[in-house]
Amino acid sequence: MSIQRIKMTIDFYKYLFLLNKRQAITLIINVIIFLISLSSMIQNITDFGSFDIFVGVIFIFSIFNVTWDIIGKISDIKSFIGNEKEIELNKKITLTKENVNFQLKDIQAESREGVYYENFDFNSADDNNRVIRSLNINEHLWDTNFSMVHSQQRYNRIFEFIVKNRVIITPFIKYQYYNSVRKQQMFFNEDKLCMGSDLTMNNKAIKYYKSNYYNSFLTNEISTKVLKRTEDATVLYDASNFYPAELGNSETVNIQPLEKSAMSNHIGASTLAVSADNYLIIRRQGKNAQQNQNKLISTGSGSCDFSDLKNENLNDTVEYAMNRELWEENGGDKLGIKIDEIGETKVIGYYRVLSRGGKPEFAGITKLNWDYSDLVSNKNELIDISNSADTDTYYLESVESIPNAIKSLKNQPNISTSLYMCIDALEYYYLKRPDELKAFLML
Numbered sequence: 001m002s003i004q005r006i007k008m009t010i011d012f013y014k015y016l017f018l019l020n021k022r023q024a025i026t027l028i029i030n031v032i033i034f035l036i037s038l039s040s041m042i043q044n045i046t047d048f049g050s051f052d053i054f055v056g057v058i059f060i061f062s063i064f065n066v067t068w069d070i071i072g073k074i075s076d077i078k079s080f081i082g083n084e085k086e087i088e089l090n091k092k093i094t095l096t097k098e099n100v101n102f103q104l105k106d107i108q109a110e111s112r113e114g115v116y117y118e119n120f121d122f123n124s125a126d127d128n129n130r131v132i133r134s135l136n137i138n139e140h141l142w143d144t145n146f147s148m149v150h151s152q153q154r155y156n157r158i159f160e161f162i163v164k165n166r167v168i169i170t171p172f173i174k175y176q177y178y179n180s181v182r183k184q185q186m187f188f189n190e191d192k193l194c195m196g197s198d199l200t201m202n203n204k205a206i207k208y209y210k211s212n213y214y215n216s217f218l219t220n221e222i223s224t225k226v227l228k229r230t231e232d233a234t235v236l237y238d239a240s241n242f243y244p245a246e247l248g249n250s251e252t253v254n255i256q257p258l259e260k261s262a263m264s265n266h267i268g269a270s271t272l273a274v275s276a277d278n279y280l281i282i283r284r285q286g287k288n289a290q291q292n293q294n295k296l297i298s299t300g301s302g303s304c305d306f307s308d309l310k311n312e313n314l315n316d317t318v319e320y321a322m323n324r325e326l327w328e329e330n331g332g333d334k335l336g337i338k339i340d341e342i343g344e345t346k347v348i349g350y351y352r353v354l355s356r357g358g359k360p361e362f363a364g365i366t367k368l369n370w371d372y373s374d375l376v377s378n379k380n381e382l383i384d385i386s387n388s389a390d391t392d393t394y395y396l397e398s399v400e401s402i403p404n405a406i407k408s409l410k411n412q413p414n415i416s417t418s419l420y421m422c423i424d425a426l427e428y429y430y431l432k433r434p435d436e437l438k439a440f441l442m443l
Helices: 003-019 021-048 053-078 135-143 152-164 166-183 213-221 314-329 399-410 417-432 434-441
Strands: 087-091 095-097 100-102 118-120 131-133 147-150 191-195 205-212 225-229 234-238 245-247 253-255 268-274 279-281 283-285 300-303 343-353 359-368 393-395
Touching: 003 166, 087 166, 095 245, 131 135, 131 417, 135 343, 135 417, 147 314, 152 166, 152 205, 152 213, 166 213, 166 225, 166 234, 191 213, 205 213, 268 279, 268 314, 268 343, 268 417, 300 314, 314 343, 314 359, 343 417, 359 417, 359 434, 393 399, 399 417, 399 434, 417 434
Parallel strands: 147 205, 268 359
Antiparallel strands: 087 225, 095 100, 118 131, 131 343, 191 205, 225 234, 245 253, 268 300, 279 393, 343 359
16 A cells, blocks of 8 residues: 555545544444453453453443444445445536526626626536636736735634535545545645635735645535436435525525635635746646646646745735645756745736635746756656647747737647636736736746
């Protein structure tokens, strides 16, 4: 068993313990009783050469309890392994809120402070690409520094929501864990930095809290999912009832503001990088990842770990997270450099992914301190496409080369949402501030 597999196993059972404390504590107590009775029985035989019937009864009873608990746990968990494909995870196309049926394409965001939000989609054939975005907010990001304020109450609410609904949603994480093991995918429970309030024109202090990836999986990631029995398509568990939407005026459906949402909402961070020798670089995600398997992704793509928090400042934090992802996925350790030496990054876009329960995501642009040939893609996470028919670089002769590179990128097949939104944000930044972009990229 590999170190990664051991870590996944520990993460998984530790999390189940936290969700089911009563059952877990009962099992621990039974194990303790079993060990005490075993020790007493051995000591009795050793000291007196006789067998105490009372101790023997307790010993047999404790064996029965421990065995029964373990068999119950194993049977419960094994039912979601999926080796015989009896259960499958599916996306639910039509969602329901207060007897109103809707799809992701119908969701809007309530207007705030005169800011217009749109339900944006770059691929009408796939609802997974739909996001809520505002070009006004993107422009506001370019010039505004946002502070961050810790909110333990936001985390408490999310964990209470998960515990309250654990009977319905726990089967999803059991299914996902065992299928990740079977498919050799990574499914770790890392500490994540989460966003507890929305970006607005007047709100300069964003709430944040510490959560973890499993919490996000049991809220954001399954918010449009059901577990079905493959034999007859019977829905066994439906998490879509918890989708964070609310009815607006005239029965319009709005995505809930982050302040109201019971989703964990860990912060996504992706950036497009331009090398020191002026190559715009993209990557292809490996099959071991939980998201975007085999899709084209940004040069650095992932999410904010809680350890990425910098100076309780949103801009500094997200930019550091983008640099860390760049460093991890492009051979920063082989270059022998620190994360903040990889290059200079600027946040240029913000959006919420509807298929992931309105999860907040940021898009960035980075000017690397290193040439394209210096970089080494991380083979544990990425597929090397440098020698394939796929295009992984676009040479930028000048800032005027950016529109053609963007056009070519948009026509690439199998493109991830995070990459497209980075391209989209870069295109708008170029349209509004070409001279500023030229200076930043040193073109």
